Amino acid sequence: MSPAALPPPPPHIRSWPDRSALLADRERALEELHGHSLGVHRVLLLWLVALAAIIGWALLVLPLKQFEEHDPTGILLGPVFALLGLAALTPSVIAVALAVRRDQQLRRLLDAWLALDSHPLSDARLRSPGLSLFWLLSSLTVGAIGLWASFTSATGASAGRSAHADVALRVGAGAILWLAGLIGVVKAVRHYRWALRMLAPAPAAELTPAAVPSPTASARAGSTAGAFSGPPTHGTRPSSRR
Numbered sequence: 001m002s003p004a005a006l007p008p009p010p011p012h013i014r015s016w017p018d019r020s021a022l023l024a025d026r027e028r029a030l031e032e033l034h035g036h037s038l039g040v041h042r043v044l045l046l047w048l049v050a051l052a053a054i055i056g057w058a059l060l061v062l063p064l065k066q067f068e069e070h071d072p073t074g075i076l077l078g079p080v081f082a083l084l085g086l087a088a089l090t091p092s093v094i095a096v097a098l099a100v101r102r103d104q105q106l107r108r109l110l111d112a113w114l115a116l117d118s119h120p121l122s123d124a125r126l127r128s129p130g131l132s133l134f135w136l137l138s139s140l141t142v143g144a145i146g147l148w149a150s151f152t153s154a155t156g157a158s159a160g161r162s163a164h165a166d167v168a169l170r171v172g173a174g175a176i177l178w179l180a181g182l183i184g185v186v187k188a189v190r191h192y193r194w195a196l197r198m199l200a201p202a203p204a205a206e207l208t209p210a211a212v213p214s215p216t217a218s219a220r221a222g223s224t225a226g227a228f229s230g231p232p233t234h235g236t237r238p239s240s241r242r
Contacts, residue, residue, distance in 0.1 A: 008112055019117070027122050029113050037106040038131050038191055043138060043184060046099070049092045050142070050180035056089030057172040065165035096183065103187070107194065114198055127195045136188035143181020150174030 008014075008029075016022040036042075062081040066074030114123070153170035 007109055008116055022117060023119055023122075026113050026116055027119070030110065030123070030126060033106055033110050033113070034126050034128070037103060037110070038128055038135070038187075040131070040134070042099075043135055046096075046180055046184060047142070049095050049099075050176055052088055053092035053176045054173045056085045056087070056092065057176065058169055059085030059088060061085075061165055061169045061172065064168065065163070068163050068165050100183075110194075111198065120199075123199050126199055128191075132188050132191050132195075135184050135191070139181045139184025139188065141181070143178050143185065146174040146177025146179075146181060148174070150178065 006029075008026075016025070059081045062085070063074055063078030066078055110126075150171050151174075153167050153174065
């Protein structure tokens with residue numbers, strides 16, 4: 001992670017010369033953190049992890065299929081396939097756990113940078129409704145496919161039309177897809193709730209150059225700018241009476 005995505009410096013060592021410098025660093029850090037959290041590469045990585053988990057599960061089920069088919073090579077190849085399956089499935093589980101933990105860290109960093117100041121016009125870009133909708137729709141699609149695969153496999157098993165290994169393979173793959181879709185849906189919903197709670201909508205007045213800022217924004221800007229300014233200056237001293 002680049003220095004722009006690090007936590008903001010503690011109050012006693014902050015050295016921004018003015019509020020504009022603070023807002024520039026704040027905007028740069030927020031955009032980078034937001035890209036790490038909700039970027040398209042994150043959802044693609046989630047589907048790749050799910051694919052690796054499905055491959056690992058298929059390798060784990062393969063010895064059971066060989067046993068049901070009375071394949072004599074299963075005695076030698078069964079343990080090999082089981083080890084390969086664990087080698088593909090275990091890193092996928094660890095990657096998901098690390099991704100959830102990393103999302104929590106990114107959210108804390110986002111909140112820390114947002115707490116420094118308020119600039120609704122630039123902060124509104126962090127809402128990213130298109131990316132959030134992409135996460136939601138793609139995750140719902142993957143989750144629905146997983147539920148359908150698990151349900152049809154369980155129905156076929158109850159009717160006695162499928163072998164146990166085939167049922168286990170389809171149910172496990174469907175469960176993996178369903179879990180991956182659930183993770184994506186939860187992430188999209190959490191981002192939506194976070195945006196409603198932390199990001200104030202950009203005032204319409206800020207969209208015009210000659211707009212007058214709102215009282216709340218002016219008070220917050222004045223309190224923040226006071227941290228960079230020196231002692232208050234007084235007006236021109238009136239001339240003494242003759």
